[in-house]
Amino acid sequence: MxxxxxxxxxxxxxxxxxxxxxSYKKSWKPIYIAAxxxxxxxxxxxGFLLGTNYMQQYIASYSPPTTDGDTARAExxxxxxxxxxxxxxxxxxxxNGELNDSPIIIKSEPFTEEEAEKCVSANRSFIASSLWSDxxxxxxxxxxxxxxxxxxVSTVPFYHIKATDxxxxxxxxxxxxxxxxxxxxxxxxxxxxxxDGELSMQISYSGPRHVKLNNVLHEYPDSAVAFVYCQGxxxxxxxDNKIYVxxxxxxxxxxxxIDIYSIYAGEYNTFCLSDxxxxxxxxxxxxxxxxxx
Amino acid sequence: MDDKDIVSLYWERSxxxxxxxxxxxxxxxMRIARNILNDNSDAEECxxxxxxxxxxxxxxxxxxxxxxxxxxxVKNLALKKYExxxxxxxxxxxxxxxxxxDGLADNTDVEKLCSSKELGEKxxxxxxxxxxxxxxxxxxxxxxxxxxxxIADRCSMTENAVNAxxxxxxxxxxxxxxxxxxxxx
Numbered sequence: 252m253x254x255x256x257x258x259x260x261x262x263x264x265x266x267x268x269x270x271x272x273x274s275y276k277k278s279w280k281p282i283y284i285a286a287x288x289x290x291x292x293x294x295x296x297x298g299f300l301l302g303t304n305y306m307q308q309y310i311a312s313y314s315p316p317t318t319d320g321d322t323a324r325a326e327x328x329x330x331x332x333x334x335x336x337x338x339x340x341x342x343x344x345x346x347n348g349e350l351n352d353s354p355i356i357i358k359s360e361p362f363t364e365e366e367a368e369k370c371v372s373a374n375r376s377f378i379a380s381s382l383w384s385d386x387x388x389x390x391x392x393x394x395x396x397x398x399x400x401x402x403x404v405s406t407v408p409f410y411h412i413k414a415t416d417x418x419x420x421x422x423x424x425x426x427x428x429x430x431x432x433x434x435x436x437x438x439x440x441x442x443x444x445x446x447d448g449e450l451s452m453q454i455s456y457s458g459p460r461h462v463k464l465n466n467v468l469h470e471y472p473d474s475a476v477a478f479v480y481c482q483g484x485x486x487x488x489x490x491d492n493k494i495y496v497x498x499x500x501x502x503x504x505x506x507x508x509i510d511i512y513s514i515y516a517g518e519y520n521t522f523c524l525s526d527x528x529x530x531x532x533x534x535x536x537x538x539x540x541x542x543x544x
Numbered sequence: 545m546d547d548k549d550i551v552s553l554y555w556e557r558s559x560x561x562x563x564x565x566x567x568x569x570x571x572x573x574m575r576i577a578r579n580i581l582n583d584n585s586d587a588e589e590c591x592x593x594x595x596x597x598x599x600x601x602x603x604x605x606x607x608x609x610x611x612x613x614x615x616x617x618v619k620n621l622a623l624k625k626y627e628x629x630x631x632x633x634x635x636x637x638x639x640x641x642x643x644x645x646d647g648l649a650d651n652t653d654v655e656k657l658c659s660s661k662e663l664g665e666k667x668x669x670x671x672x673x674x675x676x677x678x679x680x681x682x683x684x685x686x687x688x689x690x691x692x693x694x695i696a697d698r699c700s701m702t703e704n705a706v707n708a709x710x711x712x713x714x715x716x717x718x719x720x721x722x723x724x725x726x727x728x729x
Contacts, residue, residue, distance in 0.1 A: 256660060260664045261664070261687055263664025264668045264683070266607075266612035268672070269612040269683060270609050271676070271683075272683035273572060273612070
């Protein structure tokens with residue numbers, strides 16, 4: 252009866268709302284077409300660059316995947332120093348136990364305390380791409396009570412996480428707590444997935460996305476970058492309230508300001524990603540602030 | 545052809561009214577019926593029955609929202625047919641839509657229920673307070689029974705984003721209805 256009562260209520264909603272849903276179709280925008288054209292031009296340009304010394308050096312320095320699987324490939328893309336569009340290299344590697352010049356230090360194995368200290372003392376953010384094989388191990392490692400529906404990690408002083416409902420992750424919820432460095436610079440974000448019935452995470456960077464991320468970091472190397480991750484919608488928000496679309500999926504998946512607002516409106520109270528999100532200024536999204544490539 | 549012109553054709557008792565309705569809304573009607581019945585031939589039969597019902601209802605009616613009017617008729621016919629179809633033939637997506645919404649009103653004292661019409665008005669008010677894309681996603685899922693994948697394609701979202709959005713909207717709707725005194729838990 253409840254079902255019937257409620258479904259009848261749904262059936263009785265306003266005709267205008269129904270007609271709106273009939274006619275609604277989000278269309279491709281000129282910006283997407285322009286972005287597609289730009290991407291095509293870049294691809295052609297890359298072809299020319301293949302013969303240059305710069306690309307040869309890059310290819311020589313790139314570590315090819317050593318294991319199968321998307322996660323392994325993503326990790327290898329991360330640990331390979333991918334040049335941005337200006338040819339500058341960001342997102343570097345832990346190089347034989349020493350820091351390189353990258354603002355984010357990435358390592359395929361967990362960092363030791365000593366290594367972490369080294370990163371922090373050099374004011375670098377760091378991430379071990381295989382550090383978090385599953386949620387429980389993350390919580391255990393950082394001494395977090397998994398029964399606590401709201402938690403903020405400070406046991407490792409360089410990170411903090413805030414998630415209010417871990418259970419929703421188990422339902423394939425696309426938003427995942429974002430990892431920040433001690434200076435609020437984005438460290439990484441992960442995507443939950445199920446493996447053998449167990450909740451796990453995999454790193455969600457891809458090469459092009461990483462290049463985009465590099466661009467943001469390049470432009471704001473000393474600023475806090477807040478980050479929202481939603482599958483197909485990766486957005487960086489800078490302190491001056493600009494929105495950067497990081498990438499993900501096809502061009503049609505690139506969100507506009509409405510999408511961003513929806514994400515904020517939906518997530519703000521439930522998935523506050525960092526202290527900086529608790530400042531109202533980050534909730535205001537103006538169309539002119541949306542970064543357009 | 546404009547909807548008002550189609551309605552005028554019905555009032556003139558011109559048989560081209562049905563042809564125009566079919567041309568403009570056949571795919572939509574088929575989709576609604578198929579989402580409920582999960583069968584092409586049943587959906588086709590339902591759509592044709594709906595055209596006849598529209599013919600019989602206009603006149604005397606002159607619907608302001610013709611598309612919604614046609615959709616309602618198709619949906620009602622499909623739901624009637626649905627009741628008579630073996631459970632195994634039900635469209636799992638539509639069934640899941642029912643199940644998702646069922647959680648909204650669990651444990652409610654049935655004696656406190658308002659009428660469906662009142663509930664529809666409350667839900668409409670709630671939806672009007674939401675952003676357009678949220679509204680569309682919700683209605684496409686729970687009125688049209690579109691699958692999350694279809695909605696994702698329509699709204700340029702990922703399927704997971706659609707599911708997440710629906711989950712949050714259900715929670716907000718539940719809270720809204722509780723505040724409005726529609727039901728207590």
